[in-house]
Amino acid sequence: MISVAIIGYGNVGQHLHKAFLKTESIVVNQIYVRTLSKVAHLSSNMVTNNLATLKQADIYIIAVSDDAIPEVSAQIHSKNALVVHTSGSVSIDVLDKHKNKGVFYLLQSFSKNKAIDFNQIPFCLESNNEKNDALLLKLATAIGKNTYAINSNQRQQLHVAAVFVNNFTNHMYKIGNDICETHNIPFDILLPLIKETAAKVNVLKPTEAQTGPAKRNDIKTINNHLSLLNDQQQYIYKILTKSIQDG
Amino acid sequence: MISVAIIGYGNVGQHLHKAFLKTESIVVNQIYVRTLSKVAHLSSNMVTNNLATLKQADIYIIAVSDDAIPEVSAQIHSKNALVVHTSGSVSIDVLDKHKNKGVFYLLQSFSKNKAIDFNQIPFCLESNNEKNDALLLKLATAIGKNTYAINSNQRQQLHVAAVFVNNFTNHMYKIGNDICETHNIPFDILLPLIKETAAKVNVLKPTEAQTGPAKRNDIKTINNHLSLLNDQQQYIYKILTKSIQDG
Numbered sequence: 001m002i003s004v005a006i007i008g009y010g011n012v013g014q015h016l017h018k019a020f021l022k023t024e025s026i027v028v029n030q031i032y033v034r035t036l037s038k039v040a041h042l043s044s045n046m047v048t049n050n051l052a053t054l055k056q057a058d059i060y061i062i063a064v065s066d067d068a069i070p071e072v073s074a075q076i077h078s079k080n081a082l083v084v085h086t087s088g089s090v091s092i093d094v095l096d097k098h099k100n101k102g103v104f105y106l107l108q109s110f111s112k113n114k115a116i117d118f119n120q121i122p123f124c125l126e127s128n129n130e131k132n133d134a135l136l137l138k139l140a141t142a143i144g145k146n147t148y149a150i151n152s153n154q155r156q157q158l159h160v161a162a163v164f165v166n167n168f169t170n171h172m173y174k175i176g177n178d179i180c181e182t183h184n185i186p187f188d189i190l191l192p193l194i195k196e197t198a199a200k201v202n203v204l205k206p207t208e209a210q211t212g213p214a215k216r217n218d219i220k221t222i223n224n225h226l227s228l229l230n231d232q233q234q235y236i237y238k239i240l241t242k243s244i245q246d247g
Numbered sequence: 248m249i250s251v252a253i254i255g256y257g258n259v260g261q262h263l264h265k266a267f268l269k270t271e272s273i274v275v276n277q278i279y280v281r282t283l284s285k286v287a288h289l290s291s292n293m294v295t296n297n298l299a300t301l302k303q304a305d306i307y308i309i310a311v312s313d314d315a316i317p318e319v320s321a322q323i324h325s326k327n328a329l330v331v332h333t334s335g336s337v338s339i340d341v342l343d344k345h346k347n348k349g350v351f352y353l354l355q356s357f358s359k360n361k362a363i364d365f366n367q368i369p370f371c372l373e374s375n376n377e378k379n380d381a382l383l384l385k386l387a388t389a390i391g392k393n394t395y396a397i398n399s400n401q402r403q404q405l406h407v408a409a410v411f412v413n414n415f416t417n418h419m420y421k422i423g424n425d426i427c428e429t430h431n432i433p434f435d436i437l438l439p440l441i442k443e444t445a446a447k448v449n450v451l452k453p454t455e456a457q458t459g460p461a462k463r464n465d466i467k468t469i470n471n472h473l474s475l476l477n478d479q480q481q482y483i484y485k486i487l488t489k490s491i492q493d494g
Binding site: 108122164171188239 | 313314336354355356367368369371393395397400401403404405406407408409410411412413414415416417418419420421422423424426427429430431432433434435436437438439440441442443444445446447448449452453454456457458459460461462467468471472475476479482483484486487490491493
């Protein structure tokens with residue numbers, strides 16, 4: 001049995017808590033939250049808003065905003081426990097005061113009201129020694145199955161890659177939606193294409209999957225498209241077309 | 248029974264042929280192709296490379312490249328038959344010499360070796376009168392189910408919107424893949440996020456689904472990300488971050 005304290009109760013903290021509750025090998029013995037009224041539904045001896053009153057646990061999971069990690073870490077007296085954070089963009093070094101430290105980064109976009117299938121989520125794990133690696137692996141495989149050893153440098157890179165495939169991709173959807181709304185076209189028409197585009201990279205590399213006027217250097221279609229767009233859309237269309245062609 | 252001639256035998260022509268063969272209400276009575284050797288597997292009295300020898304049909308489906316549509320249309324003597332093209336970016340007006348004309352545009356990215364589920368594909372239909380509308384609807388619902396009345400102006404807009412959600416999105420995947428390759432990270436780690444991002448817009452509008460450092464105006468993370476990217480990636484990161492923030 002591994003005992004865990006969850007420090008911070010935002011999207012990540014809440015989803016982890018729910019997942020650990022379903023396991024037999026992990027017990028959550030405490031949850032830290034700044035505002036106790038937010039966890040009124042939990043037993044009062046489970047929760048604290050004072051880091052000085054943290055009980056002993058095998059693993060302290062820091063699931064607070066990136067900026068707050070150093071301050072929270074400083075207030076944890078871990079003794080021999082493993083202290084991990086869950087951030088994609090913060091180095092393991094921020095936890096240097098702890099003898100046993102690690103990162104437990106779940107690469108997924110968490111939404112408050114959407115159930116998460118942890119079997120689909122990649123767990124990116126890092127720690128400062130093999131014993132801690134093994135402990136983190138136990139923690140991860142208790143609730144999921146896709147685990148990767150990812151060091152702090154790789155994790156930072158992964159985090160910025162995720163901005164491209166998630167935030168920037170979603171922005172492409174947003175522009176598509178804007179165009180549809182302006183011309184009274186149901187955005188639904190584009191959903192199968194969005195799904196297919198996402199599915200294709202499961203079987204083809206993105207460069208192999210690429211099609212369209214930029215790839216074909218179909219200047220007539222490109223110019224026609226530009227004539228249909230507003231200034232901001234035109235600007236992005238030109239830059240991404242050039243980037244596709246530059247390879 | 249609706250008789251159809253398919254003019255052109257690229258991805259679209261081939262997929263349509265396969266789909267029509269499975270129906271009881273549509274019969275393909277002829278296929279035109281420029282190079283006969285490409286259709287050596289088909290019965291020779293089914294195929295022609297000479298538009299002057301086209302037999303009568305209820306519907307002529309022009310599935311050639313956009314640039315070739317006017318020339319092919321000019322050589323079809325349709326009499327009372329309906330002549331349609333399958334292009335997303337060409338107006339119905341290119342078929343003006345025909346009394347009965349229309350557009351049969353399937354908004355999907357077709358790959359040669361990938362089976363297509365026509366029940367997932369949006370059929371964008373347009374014609375010059377109600378009788379032809381009804382005929383096109385019959386043709387579409389014989390092989391699929393999602394049909395939309397889309398005029399030539401809307402279709403052009405839809406085509407450019409599709410470039411954003413398909414080609415440009417795929418380019419975001421490509422940049423994500425480049426970053427992973429450079430740092431020995433398996434691109435597989437990003438696939439669940441790609442799938443989730445695409446699935447989200449089925450239930451949320453893209454603006455509502457947006458997350459990440461640009462949306463939060465998290466300048467520290469943005470600057471850190473920029474420091475990790477090469478020049479071209481930086482340039483795109485900056486422009487798309489600004490575009491997300493401009494809303």
